[in-house]
Each structure stands twice: as C-alpha cells, then as structure tokens.
Amino acid sequence: MALCPHCQNALPEATVRYCPHCGSDLAPTGVVFTPPPIPAGASASAGGEPGGVPWEGRGRLGILDALFETTREVLASPAWFFRRMPKNGGIGAPLGYAVLVGWVGLVAASFYQAILHSVGGPSWPFFVERPEWAGAIAVIEGWLGFVVQAIFAPVFITIGVFIGAGIFHLMLLLLGAARRDFEATFRVTSYAQATAVLLLIPFCGQLVATVWAIVLYVIGLAEVHETSRGRAAAAVLLPLLLICCCCGAVLAVLLAGGLAAFLSQLG
Amino acid sequence: MTGGVAGMRLRFRAAPGAVPLGAIFGGVGALFALAVAGFGLDRMPVTLCVFRSLTGLPCPTCGTTRAAGRLAALDLPGALAVNPLATVLALALAAWALADALLLLRREALALEIGPSLGRALRVLAVPLILGNWLYLLLGVR
Numbered sequence: 461m462a463l464c465p466h467c468q469n470a471l472p473e474a475t476v477r478y479c480p481h482c483g484s485d486l487a488p489t490g491v492v493f494t495p496p497p498i499p500a501g502a503s504a505s506a507g508g509e510p511g512g513v514p515w516e517g518r519g520r521l522g523i524l525d526a527l528f529e530t531t532r533e534v535l536a537s538p539a540w541f542f543r544r545m546p547k548n549g550g551i552g553a554p555l556g557y558a559v560l561v562g563w564v565g566l567v568a569a570s571f572y573q574a575i576l577h578s579v580g581g582p583s584w585p586f587f588v589e590r591p592e593w594a595g596a597i598a599v600i601e602g603w604l605g606f607v608v609q610a611i612f613a614p615v616f617i618t619i620g621v622f623i624g625a626g627i628f629h630l631m632l633l634l635l636g637a638a639r640r641d642f643e644a645t646f647r648v649t650s651y652a653q654a655t656a657v658l659l660l661i662p663f664c665g666q667l668v669a670t671v672w673a674i675v676l677y678v679i680g681l682a683e684v685h686e687t688s689r690g691r692a693a694a695a696v697l698l699p700l701l702l703i704c705c706c707c708g709a710v711l712a713v714l715l716a717g718g719l720a721a722f723l724s725q726l727g
Numbered sequence: 728m729t730g731g732v733a734g735m736r737l738r739f740r741a742a743p744g745a746v747p748l749g750a751i752f753g754g755v756g757a758l759f760a761l762a763v764a765g766f767g768l769d770r771m772p773v774t775l776c777v778f779r780s781l782t783g784l785p786c787p788t789c790g791t792t793r794a795a796g797r798l799a800a801l802d803l804p805g806a807l808a809v810n811p812l813a814t815v816l817a818l819a820l821a822a823w824a825l826a827d828a829l830l831l832l833r834r835e836a837l838a839l840e841i842g843p844s845l846g847r848a849l850r851v852l853a854v855p856l857i858l859g860n861w862l863y864l865l866l867g868v869r
Binding site: 551604619622623626633635636642643 | 746748751752755783846847850853
C-alpha cells in the first residue's frame with residue numbers, strides 16, 4: 461500500500477493527486493513523490509519539507525524567518541507556493557499568519573492616513589454639512605483612530621479573512637469549481653494576506669496591495685481547487701464587482717478628497 | 728454515484744472536530760447587525776452604492792445594510808421588505824449558527840453533504856433567485 465511521503469498515512473488509491481490526510485501534493489502516479497520544480501530564488505523551505513509552508517514549520521525555522529520566507533514565496537512565486545501548500549491541517553496557522561502580516565500593514569496604512577489627516581484635514585467632504593458624522597470621521601482618520609485600529613486590527617483582519625474566504629467559496633460553489641472544502645479556500649485567503657506588507661509603501665501601497673491580492677486569490681484558488689484561472693477569476697471578481705458597487709464611491713471620495721485636501725495645503 | 732437518489736441527497740451530520748463555520752459566520756453577522764443598529768449605518772446621509780449613484784436604480788445587494796438594521800431591531804417584515812433574499816439568507820445563517828453553537832458543546836460542528844445532482848440543481852436555482860430578488864428591488868426602487 462502506498463504511503464504519503466509527508467504524513468505517512470495510507471493512500472486510498474494509486475492515482476490521487478493530493479493526500480486526503482494532510483493535503484500534500486503528490487506525484488501524478490500517487491505512489492512515488494516527485495517534488496515540484498522549485499523556481500529560481502525560492503528555497504526548499506519549511507525546514508526542508510518540499511510540501512510544506514515555512515510558516516507552518518516556524519517551530520524549527522523561528523517565527524521571523526518563517527514569516528519572511530512565507531511572505532517572500534507568496535509574493536514572488538504564488539503558483540508554486542499554492543500548488544505545494546497543504547490543503548488542510550487546520551485554520552489556526554494560516555489565520556495567525558494573516559493576522560500578523562495584516563496587522564503590520566493595517567497599522568502602517570492607518571499611520572499614513574493619520575499623517576495625511578493631520579496635514580490635509582478630513583477627506584470626506586460630503587459630511588461637512590453633517591457635523592456629527594464629520595466629527596466621527598475626523599476621529600477615525602486621526603491619531604485616535606490610528607490607536608484604535610492598531611488595537612483592534614486583529615479582530616478586523618480575522619473577520620475580514622473569514623468573510624473573504626466565505627464569499628470566494630460560495631462563488632466557487634455557485635460556479636461548480638469548488639473541488640475542495642472551505643478550509644482550502646480559507647488557507648489561500650489567509651496566505652494571500654502577504655500583500656499587506658505592501659501597505660508599508662506610503663500612499664500607493666494600498667492600490668498595489670489590492671491589485672496584487674486579487675492576482676494571488678485567482679492563482680491560489682485555481683491551484684488549490686484545480687480549476688481554470690478563468691473560473692477562479694470569476695469567483696474573485698464577481699463579488700468584488702458587487703462590493704465595488706457599494707464601496708467604490710467611498711474609496712474614490714476618500715482618495716480624491718484626501719489628495720485634494722493635501723494639495724490645497726501645499727498650494 | 729453521481730445520479731439518482733444518491734445524487735440528490737441532502738444530509739446534515741455532526742462532524743467531530745470540524746471548524747464551526749456556522750457559529751463563526753453567525754457571530755460575524757450578529758456583529759454586523761449590531762454595528763448597523765448601534766451606529767445608524769442604515770441611515771447614512773449618502774448612498775455608498777456606485778450603481779445606484781450612477782443609475783438611480785438599486786444593485787442586487789442594495790438594502791442589505793437596512794435589512795440588517797431591521798433584523799437587529801427584530802423587525803422581520805421590515806427586513807423582508809427592503810431585501811427579501813438577504814433576509815432569508817440571514818435567517819438561514821442564524822439557524823446554522825444556533826445549531827453549531829449547540830453542537831460546539833460536544834466539540835462538534837454541523838456539516839452539510841449535498842449530492843452532485845442536488846448541487847447542480849441548487850446552482851441553477853440560485854440564478855432566478857438572485858434575479859427575482861433584484862427585480863423586486865427594481866420594481867420597488869428600494
């Protein structure tokens with residue numbers, strides 16, 4: 461009987477692509493494991509485990525090394541990373557990674573927002589005639605908002621990852637492209653939070669991180685659910701289209717208002 | 728087996744050690760409803776929907792925030808009036824969350840098994856449901 465080279469559990473049949481116990485990618489025969497080609501610049505990480513994720517081997521690698529290596533692999537070689545990522549094994553580790561990386565990015569973004577607010581004033585001009593709303597927005601955008609976001613960011617990120625994964629998985633189900641359970645989708649959504657480090661780039665980081673996150677979702681969901689990138693893109697972009705309908709105006713006004721206020725201070 | 732009775736099966740079971748997704752999503756939904764009610768997000772002075780701003784017509788999800796606010800105030804008819812599909816989905820989520828919360832005491836979570844034929848039928852049914860709900864919103868311009 462063939463055994464999984466990662467978890468040593470018995471494989472049910474000789475043609476499985478992924479181990480049903482640990483989710484590791486197996487060779488097409490399912491009997492002899494052949495590691496996928498490692499792209500240039502990426503190391504055989506996770507403490508040398510070809511089917512692992514560095515973050516999930518942080519006990520051996522150390523938290524900082526595992527965090528750095530995982531982020532680098534997700535951003536630089538996403539297809540390779542998601543192909544060999546275990547498709548199950550718990551949501552705790554991926555969620556921990558998402559919270560940690562996301563917290564850094566969110567704190568940076570709210571810090572820049574507070575600076576912009578200090579220099580340029582509020583960026584929501586349509587609330588000027590509603591002083592109670594204008595006051596609340598000023599608090600959120602200011603230094604108090606920065607402190608509150610820094611404290612509560614882990615809660616916001618946790619909720620955001622669950623909602624994002626839930627929406628993506630629902631769309632995959634509706635499109636008939638969900639070959640794996642919710643946990644696989646959740647792991648892709650969590651590790652795609654690596655793009656939060658791009659929020660460290662002032663002002664344009666948000667835009668770059670958003671675009672690259674969409675790319676990572678599409679690649680990750682296609683690899684994990686073994687579906688086409690077209691279907692994965694539909695699962696990601698259709699809900700984004702709806703969300704854009706509802707939040708696009710806010711983002712546009714926020715960006716345009718902030719920029720206008722900043723330029724008026726300069727001029 | 729992909730057809731016949733097995734293909735149309737729908738089975739609920741208590742899965743030991745599974746992630747209680749119903750409880751998690753139910754908690755998130757409850758937090759959202761409380762935030763809407765507490766901060767008056769359903770009474771904002773501007774519409775945040777680009778589609779509505781551009782066309783004057785509601786998008787398929789318009790009314791979800793108001794429905795959450797009505798549900799938080801236990802006004803079920805009011806919630807159904809502003810977005811029926813969102814309200815029905817919220818009630819289904821509440822039932823799932825409640826079942827998960829009870830099973831959580833036994834360290835189990837509710838798992839739903841849907842046969843492939845039933846899955847396809849549900850996917851096909853989702854389209855007219857979404858379109859019908861949108862048509863209702865368009866006719867009422869809510």
